[in-house]
Amino acid sequence: MAELSTDPIPCMLIPLQQHYFLLPNTTIAEVIPMPRITLAEDKPSYYIGQYEWQFQQLAILDLENLIENEDSHSKEANKLCITHSINPDTKLQAYALPCHGSPQLIHINESALKLVDDNTATSAYLHCRTHIGNKIAYIPNLDELEELILQHR
Numbered sequence: 001m002a003e004l005s006t007d008p009i010p011c012m013l014i015p016l017q018q019h020y021f022l023l024p025n026t027t028i029a030e031v032i033p034m035p036r037i038t039l040a041e042d043k044p045s046y047y048i049g050q051y052e053w054q055f056q057q058l059a060i061l062d063l064e065n066l067i068e069n070e071d072s073h074s075k076e077a078n079k080l081c082i083t084h085s086i087n088p089d090t091k092l093q094a095y096a097l098p099c100h101g102s103p104q105l106i107h108i109n110e111s112a113l114k115l116v117d118d119n120t121a122t123s124a125y126l127h128c129r130t131h132i133g134n135k136i137a138y139i140p141n142l143d144e145l146e147e148l149i150l151q152h153r
Helices: 063-068 142-151
Strands: 009-015 020-024 028-033 047-053 056-061 079-084 094-099 104-108 126-132 135-140
Touching: 009 094, 020 126, 047 094, 056 142, 063 135, 063 142, 094 142
Parallel strands: 020 135, 056 094
Antiparallel strands: 009 020, 009 104, 028 079, 047 056, 079 094, 126 135
């Protein structure tokens, strides 16, 4: 049996409307107050729009809508989480995810992750769901998410 790592990994616990998502701290470029954005037209409901950041147009995706496949209230989000792409071989450098509140820096290790054992969230964009204290957090499948963004450019 493989040993679990005890080295803590700095992560950001980011509040969505009804859930949280968990990302490694290194993927977060910055979190800003919700700026004025260009709303998307003729795009799926999870594709909110675009925001110009550091001279590039970032896609803004509603992660909760994408995973749960139902309308959320991302227009009520008060912050925008700018996220670095994890795939250096693509043209996508960053994208944005709306959030509802300030992200929290936490340090976790593998032994602290307790997976939610249910089949209710089966999305290609969701790696897994895990308990973080008394909260349930999504760990998104960033490869699939970034591929989706590239398809909508």
